[in-house]
Amino acid sequence: MAAATSEQTADLTVQEMARRSGFSEPTLRYYEKIGLLGAVARDESSGHRRYGPATVARVEALSCLRSSGVTVSGMRRYLDLLAQGDSAAAEQRDLFASQAEKLAADIGQLQLRLTYLRRKADLWDARVRGDAAAEHRATEAVLRVLEQFTH
Structure with missing residues (x-):
């Protein structure tokens, strides 16, 4: 626990920041370069x-x-709005609501793909078992899922 506490209060190295954030070290350096992070302090002795x-x-x-799923330009927009404070609250709301809708649509597509994979597994399981009736039902289920991909 002491290590976690010291990591929370002490300045983090790029390696620690990468581990904590999930960003790679090159991504952190890139975000600094394009201005998303502001000025990142440097260790006086090492320059790290x-x-x-x-x-x-x-x-x-x-x-x-x-x-x-927010893009770099979306992150930049968020930071610009954040700097404006409460006067940009409505724009922040719209930014987050729009991204939430996009993410919900993405989740819907992933759920559809998951259903497709499960129905295909059912089809192959029926074939392995030699159950022609179950294979037919699974084939019909796969076709129903495929129809949803085109709508």
Whole structure:
């Protein structure tokens, strides 16, 4: 527990920040280069990056956005709106609502693909068992799922 506490309060290295955020080290360097992270402090003796609490919080927020499918330009828009404070609250709401709708659509497509894979597994299981009636039902189920892909 002491290690976790010291990692939370001490400045993080790029390796620690990568591990904590899920971003690769090159991604963190790129985000710094394009201005998403602001100025990242450097260790005076080595010149290595040191991520302080404010930068850690920013990277963690960007990690949540990125894992939700937000693009770099979307992250930039979020940060620009964040800098405007409460005056941009409606735009922030719209940004997040729009991304939530997109993510919901993506989840729907993934659920459809999952259903397809399960019905195909059912079909092959029926074939392995030599159950012609179950194979026929599974084939029909696969065709119903395939129809949903085209709508």
